[in-house]
Amino acid sequence: MSEPGHPELRQVDWSRLFSPKVVAVVGASDTAGSPQRAQWTQVHQRLGALGAEVIPVHPKKPDILGVAAYPSVTALPADPDIVIVLVRDPLPVVEEAVARGAAFVVVFSAGFGELGTAEGDAAEARLKELASGKSRILGPNTNLNIFEPWPTDLPSRKKLAIITQSGYQGRPITQSQALGTGIEIWATIGNEADLEWADFAGYLAEHRPDVGAIATYVEGFQNGESLMLAADACVRAGIPIVAIKIGRSEEGRVMAAAHTGHLTGPDAVHDAVFDQYGIIRVDDLDEVIEISNLFCQTGLLDGPGGIAIYAMSGGTASHVADLFGAAGVRIPKFETSTVDALEKYIPWYLRRDNPVDSGGVITARPENREVLQLMLDDPNTDVLFAPITGVFPGMSDALSRDLIALHQRFLAGEGKPVVAAWISPIRDDSYRALCAAGVPVFHSFNAAVRGLSELGRFSRFVREYRSPFGIETGVPSATERAAGAAAARDLLAGAAGVGLNEADSKKVLAGYGIPVAGERVVGSADDAVAAARELGLPVVMKIVSADIAHKSDLGLVVVGVADEAGVRATYERLLATAASAAPSATLDGVLVAQQVTDAVAEVILGLSHQHPFGPTITFGLGGVFTEVFKDVAFAVPPFDADRARKVIESTKGAMLLHGTRGRPAGDIDALVDVILRLQSLAQDLGDSIAELDINPILVRPAGKGVVAVDALVVPTAT
Incomplete structure (x- = not known):
């Protein structure tokens, strides 16, 4: 069990799914040509081979293809581990299976949340209700x-889970x-009324050591925290997740909802989470297949x-080097000793450094394997990449044989991996030999470059990697957090369903140690002058109102008020302008604040709820440019200081923070600290705050x- 406050994936007794003793198939049929007959036969053969007793359930027939049938799940002679539901109206059967204590119920039927109708939503809600106990539901x-x-x-060192x-x-x-990759399991999860993507990914990470990669096609995730916990488990197990995630376009998001009923969620936030947990997002099925195979x-x-390139x-060497460079992958130079050793085999007019251009002169000769070995032995290389750009008998055959021999040496623990790209529509015996031997093969330069870089x-x-779960940043301290949360909840409770005004919003921030400018809220011109004297001129003056969100657009923010006469005049002008521009707004006074004159840059930090992750931190270039440049990055708690810094550095605005054109560098360390403090606020008050800017x-x-x-700060509606 995890410590209090430390989340964990839910525990499932998977043995009853993968090693069942009793399996019931409701809707099994012996009608020739029917899908239910094929499905019954399939399940009977497959699970029977695992030693399970597979029992057909049919209300009228005494047997199905010679196997005794029972009229209902209730009538079964033993409690089932699995009930497979093939009937058109599955809910009554699921209710019966749950009542009988089935460990797993597999619902084949469609007609639930993916319909987008009230009836479909109600049916899926009922499935979720039935899954609230000990029975787990797969589907619908x-x-x-x-x-x-x-x-x-198959020859792969480890197997692929899908x-x-x-x-x-x-x-x-x-x-x-066909590329030589063994399959460990293929889980199709449908609408995920109960069992979800994270359940299976977490299970694979913790219980299937033979898994070398997880390939996945996802339209949306049910629970963001579960996704992150499962991805965390996969990283700690050294298992990459190669994912197609639908939702880059509005058309894809609409279709996903219609297909499996999934809300895809904001795409940029998914990308941020994928980056936090090392998930490799691709766009094409061939990329999923070939990178997972690698x-x-x-x-x-x-x-x-x-990467050593042979x-x-x-032309091939130039093309590949250019693609790696465009992808930001540096091709290392060989040690001088390697280049000198290659002189024995490669003529003077060809390139001996990385990438090597053999010109085909040496490729078909026995000593070519020594060239490849020298490249692999260079201390600056970890993997050899050999593009084969066309079937040219003699050269392609010989190179394939060399790659297979080196791959076998690698499998024996005596070398480094080799990778091939077969850039030809012809699949000859040499190509098939590479796949049969388990040499990773790509079918385009772009896929190979992406795969090797990943x-x-x-x-x-x-x-x-350091797991963010269970890590305490200490920013702010536990005592500060408790006091800050208590004070914030009092302010939020008094907001009566509307946003806090600026002054109260800043009190919420200050409670978590986020620095705010010195300021006073005043109700008269005399008080404004007194506040300005105390804070020091020049000052900034603003209207304070929870009803006015964009004060500067209405002329309700004045910067650089330099003297007491200006303070009096500005006070009166702000009240008059507010009465004219926002006559229905409730005014809480005028804010007089210290003016900061040495800023290097303006940035924005925000907190919002993003499906399916919940409270999400937004960072970007601030001030009036936020909506113009849309240069923002995201982070989903929990994360540490390194992730906060990476979020900052991932924006174009980071260039300003490092100092440009003679401007000083900004205090990035202090900015990291504020992001961590905002994360703590999000974790403590996320359920109470709908939005914070x-x-x-x-x-x-x-x-x-x-x-x-x-x-x-906008409280959550009650």
């Missing part, structure tokens, strides 16, 4: 691929077997991911801190 709108057997004689919300998008991924065949790299043509990146990611935060020169000069 799923199939029986989870029980599919797979060949056990999790898809669509059966038809999963079937092509299983064809990775990980299953090679495992993770020990080094930084240096090409039979200078192999190095994920290998480094795993080595450097700090815009702008003024970033002062390094060592001088940051200051929040405007804020808006």
